[in-house]
Amino acid sequence: MLKKLSIYIKQYKKYILLVPVFVFLDVLCELSMPLLMARIVDQGIPAGDMAFIIKTGIFMVMLALGAIFFGVLNMKFSTTGAIGFAANLRSALFEKVQKFSFNNIDKFSTASLVTRLTNDVNNLQVTFIMGLRLLTRAPMMLVIAFFLAYRINARLSIVLAIAIPVLVIGVLSIISQAVKRFSIMQEKIDNINRVIQENLIGIRVVKSFVRADHENTKFRNANDDFTNSAIRAISLAILNMPVMMFVMNAATIAIIWMGGKMVSTGIMGTGELISFISYIFQILFSVMMISMMIIMSARAEASSKRIIEVLDTDIDIVDNPEFALSATLEGNNPALVPAAGEQDCPQVTAGKVEFKKVDFKYSLTGSGEDVLRDVSFVAEPGQIVGIVGGTASGKSTLVNLIPRLYDATAGAVLVDGVDVRDYRLPDLREKIGVVLQTNTLFSGTIRENIMWGNEQATEEEVVTACKDAQAHDFIMSFPNGYDTVMGQGGVNVSGGQKQRLCIARAILKNPKILILDDSTSAVDMATEARIREAFYHNLADTTIFIIAQRISSVQDADKIIVLEDGCISGIGTHAELLQNNEIYREINSSQQEGVLGQ
Structure with missing residues (x-):
């Protein structure tokens, strides 16, 4: 999983490689101070040597300043690397989504994609920042502190050697169960975003129908669902702290008891015991940091899976490989470069559209039923083609196949005699x-x-x-x-x-081809007539498809296609269809009666 995301880090590799260096220097400065404190307590104070105490104290201040300096550098480089990584990842996700077909978008839902581009990437960014700092600092501090504690007193170190493995086993057992709960929590965030998005998009409808209470209830349910999932995940994760504190406090009590005996018998100095206890707390702090990182990593793992799911999605509408655009990266700016043989790429020149025995079904409906069946017709360059039919007859689906917003399940859609799948997508859509x-x-x-x-x-x-x-x-x-x-x-x-x-x-x-999908439904008939008149005079060379509910919108078209349940019921002019197509006559009659009734 990390390997798949590592390509977005390469640009900031130099920053990331510097982080462990500064962390190591920071840790050395911090862990050297207890040793100096022990020397002051065991040597300087008993001898009353103020010069030694002051000299050692100044050295400790310098080490403290050094720790601050290296800590700031560590923070700077880790933050730069993490933010850069998140920016690259967010850009890659956004660019991937731009290539998605409608089918791909339907698979995830808009709300889920928004969550993945924002919340999930932010989770990884925070984890990355903390990980660069803590996952390098904590192990170093743990190992070095244990080594220095061992040098002070090997017998007391046995207590730590027993406590640390017990602690690690307990923490890992808890976290392994928390990972699944964090994954569920992210899914609940998707649901909240979906409810919010639907409400904001339809806020006028909500107010018009006085449905605010219903929407509040729906949001409250989604919010409560997320809250309960979050509580279940976090309540399990925070068990780390009491488990960890119990083990380390028990170890500390044992060390103080054993160390006190050694001091009283002269085996160990008071300063050495103070230093040893300082290292205990450094080790405790290291384990706390590792534990916190494991908790964050559990949530980040859930986010990374969701991000990789988007990045690994196969785009079902792609360019013909022979003419595909290849991506290059100049600095931070991606650019598309034509593949070899650009001179052979087909181009839309006239705008002739032909459907040959086209079938289509949506991949996510699950019903297996064709939305379009055996659709065949030809639209010559410059023709105005009207498309009418009842609700869910397949009108919008039909025209969506021309710019390849969807691909036909069977048959072929041709533009200027070339299958739309053989065009480069930018070349095809630029002319539509x-x-x-x-x-x-x-x-x-x-x-x-x-x-x-x-x-x-x-x-x-x-x-x-x-x-x-x-x-x-x-x-x-x-x-x-x-x-x-x-x-x-x-x-x-x-x-x-x-x-x-x-x-x-x-x-x-x-464009060479213009598709108007019920695009004048909110325009009065007089204005619509003037728009159509402009089409006839100023877009004479453009092939125009007009989907309309009103017969008046298409009655002057060169050709009208009547759809019923995904099949072509009739093709002809307004006059021809009135004579030989029952469905068209019924639609026309119902609209005429409606006008007369008004």
Whole structure:
């Protein structure tokens, strides 16, 4: 496990290698002071030699300052290495998640991925900082202190030789049981994050339906579940302290009793006994540090397993190896470099889309049922293709196969005569504009959000795209116009405005294929008609797919596909389908009746 994560440490290897050096010097300074104290008590004080006492005292002060100096360096280098390691690991996780397909994301859930990128990485970072300091310091101090105690009095050291193994066995027995409980605790954190995320995303719905009490109960249950798991894990782990204190106190009592006899008989000096007891406490402190590290390591092990699970996940949508982009690392900046044979990479030039006997099913549904079955059609370059059908008929799934957000289970999806799986993903998606059902805007200005589609776009191109999407007028109604700062998720614009901004972003991309997945559902019919008119005049060479609930949104399309339960029920123009497709007629009639009823 550590081997898999060690690649993220290499950049900070020099810092990590220096830590044991400074720890060793720090430990030597600290453990030398009890010996000097013994010399003062046994030699300086009985002889009344003030010069010797002052000289030795000054040397002890210098050792104390040295211990502080080396301790600061130890802290500096261990912290730098640990924070750098966590930064590299967090970046690697984030980059991995960016490559995930929708299937991969569905496997973990968004809340779990957030926990792994934040809480789990932080657990490893804290453990790494403490580990670099304590796992080097504690063993050194334990071994050296035991050696020095042995040199002072071998007979008393036998007590320590018995106590330490008993202590280690007791601690390891407790910790081995705590590891499983910490793993469960991390899973409960996932659940808390999921509840919080769902609540914040749907806070308007919660308030509208007066469901705050229900949400509070749901969070309280998740929080109590986590609390109980945490108590079970930590209550077992903290048993270390009483077990450790019992063993070490028993050892200390035995040493004081035996040492007192030796002092009274002249076998051992008072200063030597004081030094020996000092080393007992140094050994006790070392065992405490090791015990604390084992507890932290138990939690870190649970976190590392969850992190490695993400890093080891096989991405099910990847580039064709023949044309894949290879990663290089320049300093701290990863860069993608085309593989050999770039001149042979297929490119989207016209925007023709063809489905050949396509089947698809979601890998996580567990039902084994196809969401799409035997879907075949052709969309010529520049055509507008409407897609209609009932709820859960497979409309969104169908268009998601074009940019490879999912891959077909059977059959083939072709763009310009080339299977989409044979394109490099950046080359394919660069030529496809998508406005999904869930409209997403990011923190930043309106201009920055729209230029996601084309970072090199001129001001004129941005304005033109917004005019085509019927967004320019409401943008200019804001005091800062295109420089208006958007709230997270676009909370300061309406649903219809958000949809139009997303359409403008997709248009600015100047795609060969444009997918609009129910993207005008919150726009009034007059505005929607103007948007469609702009498509006809300004995007004549773009193949456009329009998924809509309203027949009026697609009735002017060159071709309309009717889906029912994942199968194509009919293909044709509005007039043709009214004549020969019962499902289309029913949808149209129900909507016409609804309009007349109003």
